[in-house]
Structure formats: structure tokens, C-alpha cells
Amino acid sequence: MKATFAAGCFWHVEDLFRKTKGVKSTKVGYIGGNLANPTYEEVCTDKTGHAEAVEVEYDPKETSYEKLLDVFWHNHDPTSLNRQGPDVGIQYRSSIFFHDETQKEIAEKSKEYLDSSGKFSKKIVTEITPAPEFFKAEEYHQKYFQKHGFS
Numbered sequence: 244m245k246a247t248f249a250a251g252c253f254w255h256v257e258d259l260f261r262k263t264k265g266v267k268s269t270k271v272g273y274i275g276g277n278l279a280n281p282t283y284e285e286v287c288t289d290k291t292g293h294a295e296a297v298e299v300e301y302d303p304k305e306t307s308y309e310k311l312l313d314v315f316w317h318n319h320d321p322t323s324l325n326r327q328g329p330d331v332g333i334q335y336r337s338s339i340f341f342h343d344e345t346q347k348e349i350a351e352k353s354k355e356y357l358d359s360s361g362k363f364s365k366k367i368v369t370e371i372t373p374a375p376e377f378f379k380a381e382e383y384h385q386k387y388f389q390k391h392g393f394s
Contacts, residue, residue, distance in 0.1 A: 244300070244302075244308075245298060245299065246298075246299045246301060246346065247274060247297070247298045247339075247377060248297055248315045248338070248339055248340070249274065249275070249296040249297075249337065249338040249339075250318065250319035250327065250337055251295070251326075251327025251328065251330055251335045251337075252295060252335065253380070253384065254384070255318075256296075257270075257385075258387075258393070258394050259314055261386070262394075263314055264306055265301050265304075265305030265310070266299055266311075267300045267301060269297055270380075270385060271295065271298075271380045271384050272296060272377050272380045273294070273296065273334075274293060274338075274374065274376070274378070275292060275294050275338065277292045279376075280378055281293055283381055283384065286334050293333075293378075294333070294335075294338050295380075296338070299311060308349055312350060315339065316353070319337060320337075321337045321369040322363045324368045337368060337369040338370040338372065339369060339370070339371045339372075341372070347371065347373075350371045354371060
């Protein structure tokens with residue numbers, strides 16, 4: 244099965260998901276914008292509307308979509324609009340891109356629960372939207388932390 248998340252710079256997010264039990268593969272790329280086959284340089288202009296995202300292939304017999312959502316929610320600030328840490332721009336937004344109605348329902352319930360839990364002092368701004376076409380990022384971005392000894 245497939246799941247797609249945006250939670251800031253995709254290097255760190257990819258590394259977290261790649262290390263999650265039941266995840267079979269990951270790839271980083273761009274999603275949710277208005278330009279086909281964007282490059283990193285184009286996305287960084289903050290004019291294409293894309294988010295840096297991670298597409299996760301997982302085995303539902305080994306992990307659940309809920310578990311992937313836990314990884315997502317607990318490893319970035321979902322209350323920060325269009326930024327994560329020092330990274331600022333629409334490409335760093337917090338988004339869940341669902342692939343079917345079940346994922347949509349689970350993601351919305353998860354967000355509602357977390358928003359009402361009191362864990363955050365501000366409202367969660369994470370978008371939950373249908374997954375449009377995903378454009379794989381350049382090869383030097385794939386498994387970046389692993390390639391550079393950060394993982």
C-alpha cells in the first residue's frame with residue numbers, strides 16, 4: 244500500500260519512515276503543485292505550489308496507516324504554517340495526501356483527536372487532501388541521510 248506525507252524537508256522525513264517497521268520503500272519528491280515534473284530549484288522558488296514529500300510503500304500486514312500517521316504527527320510541528328524549523332516556504336508545509344477514502348477518514352479522525360488532546364497550544368494546520376501526481380525528486384535527494392552518513 245501507498246501513503247504520502249509532507250512534513251518539512253523531505254530528507255529527515257524520508258529517513259524516519261524508511262526506518263519504520265513494515266515500510267518496504269520510500270522515495271522523496273514533489274506533490275501538490277501546478278507544474279509537471281518540477282525540479283528542486285523550481286520548487287525552492289516557492290512559486291510552483293509543491294510540497295517536499297515522501298511516498299511510502301508499506302505492508303499492511305506489518306504496519307498500519309495509523310502507525311505511519313503516528314510517525315508523521317510526532318516528528319514535526321503540525322501547527323506551523325509553511326515552515327519547519329529554519330525552513331520556510333509552502334514547500335515545507337504539513338500535509339497528508341490520501342490515496343483512498345479510508346486513508347482520508349483515518350487521517351481526519353487522527354487530526355481531530357490530536358487537535359483536541361491539548362498536546363499542542365496552537366491549532367493543527369496540516370492539510371488533508373487527495374494525492375495528486377507525485378514527481379520523484381532528483382536522485383541525489385533519495386535516501387540523502389543514508390548516503391551521507393547521517394542515518
